[in-house]
Amino acid sequence: MKTKTFKWAILGPGKIAHKFAKGLAEVPGAELYAVASRSLAKAEEFAKEFNVPKFYGSYEDLVKDKEVDIIYIATPHVFHYEHTLLCLKHKKAVLCEKPFAMNKEQVNEMILTAKKENIFLMEALWTYFLPHYQYVLELVKSEKFGKITGLEADFGFEAPFLPENRLFNKDLGGGSLLDIGIYPVFAALTLLGKPDTISAKAEFSETSVDESCSIVFNYQNGVRAHLLSTINKNTPTTATINFEKARLTINRRFHEPTSVTILHNNQEETISFEVNTNGYNFEAEHVQQMLAEGRTESTLMSFEKSLELIGLLDDIREEIGLIYRCFKISTVNKFL
Secondary structure: OOOOOEEEEEEOOOHHHHHHHHHHOOOOOEEEEEEEOOOHHHHHHHHHHHOOOEEEOOHHHHHOOOOOOEEEEOOOHHHHHHHHHHHHHOOOEEEEEOOOOOOHHHHHHHHHHHHHHOOOEEEEOHHHHOHHHHHHHHHHHHOOOOOEEEEEEEEEOEOOOOOOOHHHOHHHOOOHHHHHHHHHHHHHHHHHOOOOEEEEEEEEOOOOOEEEEEEEEEOOOOOEEEEEEEOEOOOOOOEEEEEOOOEEEEOOOOOOOOOEEEEEOOEEEEEOOOOOOOOHHHHHHHHHHHHHOOOOEOOOOOHHHHHHHHHHHHHHHHHHOOOOOOOOHHHHHHHO
16 A cells, blocks of 8 residues: 655744754655745745745745645744644644743643644654664663662753844743753653652843753652753763663763663663664654554653643743743744
């Protein structure tokens, strides 16, 4: 039987969209069919680079295209909620880049809308689908090395301070927590579950976004997860899991395709995974599988998991005193 071809569209042709498009090119049965930006010139430029047949200068025109099966939303965080609702209400399946939205209230409405429209929706947290991360999750589940006794995970890089840059622009949901801190938080959630208590502290930039955020998750069994995100210095960007009988390190840039090193009985072993792509293909393949099975919710990155994740991010923001406002699309057209 011939494999169905899914026609993908990208809403917001920014940096992350370029990475996703490269990954999507490796997915069997996937066609990057359309792209949309608030700037027709940007949409056309992206279309030429990736040989995309259709390009639009408005998101409204994109969602009205009856040929589109799935829309990948790659706009700034503050617009994920609005753009997801736009797509869902036009009966388009949605893969929305992380963070799903700015707070749990928005995420909950997105999920309720997807259920009402009976349309597929998933948060694009690509790490969950990578072979090395699935390997680690299975190892934890099997308790081969006993239970987890502690976790340390960080994500940091040095970004030049540019007030109008998305990372430092509070109007665009800037700061380290939502942009990169979500990865260490997600690691703790998937490896250890929801914490019983949270403590966090942050350093803020002149533009009032968190340049760094240090977080501790505390669990009733005495286990702690020490998490860090920062945009003012380079860090190892690894995740180290201490087990009762071993120590496992997900090596540098743990959130993307990488290797795993295990220290057990004074013997160290590094396991490599044959991934010849940038890794974005795995989540796209999963979405197509879910659609082929007629599902409207992922069996892996479920609605419950997204709600738990955004709930933790909300709790951390409350702990450090970080409050965002949401703005209309017209105020940041130049970023889209």
